[in-house]
Each structure stands twice: as structure tokens, then as C-alpha cells.
Amino acid sequence: MSTKKKIKNIIVFILLLFLAIAFLYPIFFVVINSFKGKLFISDAPFALPTSETFVKFNNYVMGIEKTGFFNAMKWSLIITVCSVLLIIIFTSMTAYWITRVKGKFSNILYYLFVFSMIVPFQMVMYTMTQLADRMHIRNPAxxxxxYLGFGAGLSVFMFCGFVKSVPIEIEEAAMIDGCNPLQTFFKVVFPILKPTAITVAILNAMWIWNDYLLPYLIIGFSDYQTIPVRVQYLVGSYGNFDMGIMMAVLVLSILPIIIFYTFCQKFIIEGVVAGAVKG
Amino acid sequence: MQKTTKKYFPIFVLPTLIAFFIAFVIPFFWGVYLSFCKFKTIKKAEFVGFDNYIAAFKNDNFVNSFKFTVIFAIVAVIVINVAAFTLAVLLTQKVKGTNLFRTVFFMPNLIGGIVLGYIWNSIFNSILKSYSTTIANDAKYGFWGLIILMSWQLIGYMMIIYIAGLQNVPTDLKEAAQIDGASRWQQLRKITIPMVMPSITICLFLSVSNCFKLFDQNLSLTGGAPQRKTAMLALDIFDTFYGNNTSKGIGQAKAVLFFLLVGIIALTQLFFTRRKEVEQ
Structure with a gap:
């Protein structure tokens, strides 16, 4: 490497370092303030906590108590995990059937699923809530x-694109060996679909975990509130909500995502790229 | 084989289809019908033709939110994509720590809109406090606040897609150009940008549709303050349904118009990506 190139690389590195610090600053800001008393946050919001302003984990303890944070986290987890599992199993099966059974009906279904991807949520939000109310399904189940219904569009679309590339000969062989379609799908096709399944799972998990409006409308006034609904409910409806507690609650809500991200970042980044290119 | 599989319709398709009908198909057509009705509660819906649509166009809040959304989308899309592309170019120079930088820049994308909005709300209000004002006092603050927030969230996302595109540019093409005496700028304009055109199209439309459909961040950062001046389309529709006491039919008509607008953007995207595919 020439000296000129080395110098250039160092400059690029320093530039990126500054940008990375700027990108991390908002999170740093919330973290330092979550350890300060509320009066000190408004006095010197950008200062590090000192022995005078430091309140240990008080804000966290109060925040967990006041918001019932663990309850919200429990429902967020249950709803996200169950929805993602159901989406993966059922939409991959649907995509398989649509691709393998050719005909007008399959085509109509396919285009209906694709169509649903471009419709913004506001279009169906009111009527969907009314329907859910009449069917008495305003609960986690x-x-x-x-979520299975809303996630179906993108998930079926992505699985369909992949099923097409699965060689049909393998399936025929399985059928001749006496597998019924269900066995053929789960024993032969699904293992091949695994990379797509991971992508679909990540995209849906990110969406459902962070979703606010659907849970707000359906279970917003019950004990089943998820984390985003809880945060909006507490912080949004009371203007004078204790700043220190608010900061602690914000840190608590991003903590699970950041932990998850550090462990699965490779899958997440790859999944997002694959999803963007196909969607 | 097709025949046997076909018989398994109830197991393979029906569960998804039932959920899809409850969540989407029925509410969609019901929503289209209700946009032609006057109603406050759903039991007393009365057909009024295009009245709701006329009312929507005459509604100042709706017109303002439309203007705000369009201007916001234009500025945000330019800022986000220029920054993301630049970062992607810097990160494909093989400098140390590339992976770590990529991880850091992408991270904000995973945080939900509501939480994101409150993080930035507290930062902006802490800064504006020294000028004894808040973000809710002036639409200008809300506008630029939203731009900064969305840049923070989306730059990493778009950057990842640009990096994937840049890595597909064959190095021998660049080397050939270098030998022929092309400057760095010429290489960028004549080789790199045309080669990553598919990524550019994807990113442009992803950021446009993300900006048009923005709701959570808008709600938590400004909530539309001051006087609905910073309310975007999705928030205005929400407020028409659940906020004040007007006929919900107007809200539904606004929603249909919103759907048409987003639909046109998506179709344009399809048109452009298809045309690109033919060219290659």
C-alpha cells in the first residue's frame, strides 16, 4: 500500500469514527440521563451524572413499578413469538400450495396477497377494529x-419466489415413496426453504415487536398492552411524566432489541437486504 | 401430484386465508363502502355518495398534512439517500473496523418509532431549552426534528442496501477505467452509479414509501403540534377517526385517497424496476 493510500485510509477511518459517535450519541444521552434525578435532567441535560445528581437505579426501579414493564414485555414477547411462528408455518404452506397447484384460483390468491402489501394500514384500521370487536377477538390470541393476516402478504410473496426454485423432481420422488403432500412439504420442501424462513421471521419479528397502532387499537385499553403501547400511554398522555423515569423506561425498551441485535446481527442485516430487494 | 396437493387446500391455505380475510380483505372492501357513507357510529351509516371526498378536499387539516408530507418526503429522501450512499462508498474502501461501523450505523433502524420519537423529543427539548422554547412551539422545529430523526433511523438501512449493490460492481471494470486514465469522479459517475442503479431505485422507493406512511415517529415526536401544523397524512387520518367529533366517513374517504396515493407510488416503482430488468 502506498503512503498516500494509507493517509487516505486514516482520514476515512477518523471520519467514520466521528460519525459513529454521533450515531450512538442519542442512546448515550438517554442512558446517562436515566441515572440522574429529574431536576438535574432539566438543569444540565448533557452533563454526565455526578455524585450529586446520580440516583443509582432508582429511576429503573420506579419505572418498572409504574409502567408494569415486565408485564408489557411478557405480552410483547408472547405476541411476537407466537405470531412469527404461525406466520412462518402457515404462509410457507400457503405459498407452496399456490405455486404447485396452478390455476386461476391460485393466481387470484397470489395477486390478492401482493395487493395487500401496498395498502397502508390506515385504510383498514377502522373497519378492522370494528370487525375484531364484533368477533370478540380483542385479546392476545x-x-x-x-398479525397472521397482515403479515401474509409479504410472507407469502417471499416464500412463493423461493418455492419456484425448488426442483419439483425431489417432491415427486418423495410422493412416489409414499409421502402425502403434508409430509412432503415438511420433510422435503421446508428444510430447503429455511434461509427464506429466517428472513421472513426477522422481518416480521422486527415489525411486530415495534408495532404500535394495531395493538393500540385492539388491546390498547386492556391489561395486555405491549411495550410500545405502554410507553406511549404513560409518556404521551401525561406531559409532566417524571423525566428520569421516562429515560429509564426508554432504555429498558431498547435493551432487548440491542441484545438480540448483538447476537443475530449477521442474520438481521442479511435478512433486511434480502427483504428489501424482493419487496 | 397436483391433484393430490389440491385436495389439501383446507390444511395448506385455509388458516392463512381466514386470517387474511379478517385482517385485510373484509375490512378493505367495507372501508371502501364506508367512505361513501356518513356515520359517527357504524350502526347508523347513511349513503351520501362523494360528499366525504369533497369534504376531505375542503378540509384544511388534510390539505396541510398533504403538503407537509410531500415536502417532508422530498427533503428526507434526498438527505437520507445522499448520506447513505456516501457512507456506503466510505465503508467499501476496506478501512479498519468496517463491520463495527456497519453495525453501529444500522442499529437505530431496529428501534421502534414510538421509542425513537421520545428519545429525540427529549434531546431536542434539552437543546431548545436554552432558547426557552420547545419543539411543540414552532412547526419549523418539528419539521427539521422529523428530518433528523428519520435520517438517524433510515440512513443505516439504505446504506446496507447500497453496500450490497457496490459490492456487486466488478473491480476489473474500475481497474480498466483507471488504466484508461479516468479520474475518481469519472469512475463514480460512469461506472459505479450506473452499476448500482437497481439499489438506487430500491432505496428511493423504500424511503419514499416509509416517509409517506410515517405515523409512530410523528405521533411521539410532535403529535402534530403546534396546531396540527406538523401532522402528516397518516396522523391526520387517525385524528379524523378518533380525535374529533366529525363524521368518520370523512376519515375513511381520506384513508382511501391516502391508499390511492401510496398505490400510485408503488406502481411507479414496479414500472421502473421492471424496465431496469429488461435493460440488463
Whole structure:
């Protein structure tokens, strides 16, 4: 490497370092303030906590108590995990059937699923809530059903693109060996679909975990509130909500995502790229 | 084989289809019908033709939110994509720590809109405090606040897609150009940009549709303050349904118009990507 190139690389590195610090600053800001008393946050928001302003984990303890944070986290987890599992199993099966059974009906279904991807949520939000109310499904199980319905568009679309590339000969061989279609799908096709399944799982998990409006409308006024609904409910509706506690609650809500991200970042980044290119 | 598989419709398709009908198909067509009705509660819906649509176009809040959304989308899309592309170019120079930088820049994308909005709300208000004002006092603050927030969230996302595109540019093409005496700028304009055109199209439309459909961040950062001046389309539709006491039919008509707008953007995208595919 020439000296000129080395110098250039160092400059690029320093530039990126500054940008990375700027990108991390908002999170750093919330973290330092979550350890300060509320008066000190408004006095010197950008200062590090000192022995005078440091309140240990008080804000966290109060925040967990006041928001019932663990309860919200429990429902967020249950709804996200169950919805993602159901989406993966059922939409991959649907995509398989649509691709393998050719005909007008399959085509109509396919285009209906694709169509649903471009419709913004506001278009169906009111009527969907009314329908859920009449069907008495304003509970976590109903949420999971609705997420399966809303997630179906993108997930079926992505699985269809992949099923097409699975060689049909393998399936025929399995059928001749006496597998019924269900066995053929789960024993032969699904293992091949695994990379797509991971992508679909990550995209849906990110969406459902962070979703606010659907859970707000369906279970917003019950004990089943998820984390985003809880945060909006507490912080948004009371203007004078204790700043220190608010900061602690914000840190608590991003903590699970950051932990998850550090462990699965390779899958997440690859999944997002694959999803963007196909969607 | 097709025949046997076909018989398994109830197991393979029906569960998804039932959920899809409850969550989407029925609400969609019901919504289209209700946009032609006057109603406050759903039991007393009365057909009024295009009245709701006329009312929507005459509604100042709706017109303002439309203007705000369009201007916001234009500025945000330019800022986000220029920054993301630049970062992607810097990160494909084989400098130390590339992976770590990529991880850091992408991270904000995973944080949900509501939490994101409150993080930035507290930062902006802490800064504006020294000028004894808040973000809710002036639409200008809200506008630029939203731009900064969305840049923070989306730059990493778009950067990842640009990096994937840049890595597909064959190095021998660049080397050939270098030997022929092309400057760095010429290489960028004549080789790199045309080669990553598919990524550019994807990123442009992803950021446009993300900006048009923005709701959570808008709600938590400004909530539309001051006087609905910073409310975007999705938030205005929400407020029409659940906020004030007007006929919900107007809200539904606004939603249909919003759907048409987003639909046109998506179709344009399809048109452009298809045309690109033919060219290659």
C-alpha cells in the first residue's frame, strides 16, 4: 500500500469514527440521563451524572413499578413469538400450495396477497377494529390471528419466489415413496426453504415487536398492552411524566432489541437486504 | 401430484386465508363502502355518495398534512439517500473496523418509532431549552426534528442496501477505467452509479414509501403540534377517526385517497424496476 493510500485510509477511518459517535450519541444521552434525578435532567441535560445528581437505579426501579414493564414485555414477547411462528408455518404452506397447484384460483390468491402489501394500514384500521370487536377477538390470541393476516402478504410473496426454485423432481420422488403432500412439504420442501424462513421471521419479528397502532387499537385499553403501547400511554398522555423515569423506561425498551441485535446481527442485516430487494 | 396437493387446500391455505380475510380483505372492501357513507357510529351509516371526498378536499387539516408530507418526503429522501450512499462508498474502501461501523450505523433502524420519537423529543427539548422554547412551539422545529430523526433511523438501512449493490460492481471494470486514465469522479459517475442503479431505485422507493406512511415517529415526536401544523397524512387520518367529533366517513374517504396515493407510488416503482430488468 502506498503512503498516500494509507493517509487516505486514516482520514476515512477518523471520519467514520466521528460519525459513529454521533450515531450512538442519542442512546448515550438517554442512558446517562436515566441515572440522574429529574431536576438535574432539566438543569444540565448533557452533563454526565455526578455524585450529586446520580440516583443509582432508582429511576429503573420506579419505572418498572409504574409502567408494569415486565408485564408489557411478557405480552410483547408472547405476541411476537407466537405470531412469527404461525406466520412462518402457515404462509410457507400457503405459498407452496399456490405455486404447485396452478390455476386461476391460485393466481387470484397470489395477486390478492401482493395487493395487500401496498395498502397502508390506515385504510383498514377502522373497519378492522370494528370487525375484531364484533368477533370478540380483542385479546392476545386475536392479535396473533390479525398479525397472521397482515403479515401474509409479504410472507407469502417471499416464500412463493423461493418455492419456484425448488426442483419439483425431489417432491415427486418423495410422493412416489409414499409421502402425502403434508409430509412432503415438511420433510422435503421446508428444510430447503429455511434461509427464506429466517428472513421472513426477522422481518416480521422486527415489525411486530415495534408495532404500535394495531395493538393500540385492539388491546390498547386492556391489561395486555405491549411495550410500545405502554410507553406511549404513560409518556404521551401525561406531559409532566417524571423525566428520569421516562429515560429509564426508554432504555429498558431498547435493551432487548440491542441484545438480540448483538447476537443475530449477521442474520438481521442479511435478512433486511434480502427483504428489501424482493419487496 | 397436483391433484393430490389440491385436495389439501383446507390444511395448506385455509388458516392463512381466514386470517387474511379478517385482517385485510373484509375490512378493505367495507372501508371502501364506508367512505361513501356518513356515520359517527357504524350502526347508523347513511349513503351520501362523494360528499366525504369533497369534504376531505375542503378540509384544511388534510390539505396541510398533504403538503407537509410531500415536502417532508422530498427533503428526507434526498438527505437520507445522499448520506447513505456516501457512507456506503466510505465503508467499501476496506478501512479498519468496517463491520463495527456497519453495525453501529444500522442499529437505530431496529428501534421502534414510538421509542425513537421520545428519545429525540427529549434531546431536542434539552437543546431548545436554552432558547426557552420547545419543539411543540414552532412547526419549523418539528419539521427539521422529523428530518433528523428519520435520517438517524433510515440512513443505516439504505446504506446496507447500497453496500450490497457496490459490492456487486466488478473491480476489473474500475481497474480498466483507471488504466484508461479516468479520474475518481469519472469512475463514480460512469461506472459505479450506473452499476448500482437497481439499489438506487430500491432505496428511493423504500424511503419514499416509509416517509409517506410515517405515523409512530410523528405521533411521539410532535403529535402534530403546534396546531396540527406538523401532522402528516397518516396522523391526520387517525385524528379524523378518533380525535374529533366529525363524521368518520370523512376519515375513511381520506384513508382511501391516502391508499390511492401510496398505490400510485408503488406502481411507479414496479414500472421502473421492471424496465431496469429488461435493460440488463
Amino acid at each position: 386475536g392479535m396473533i390471528l390479525l
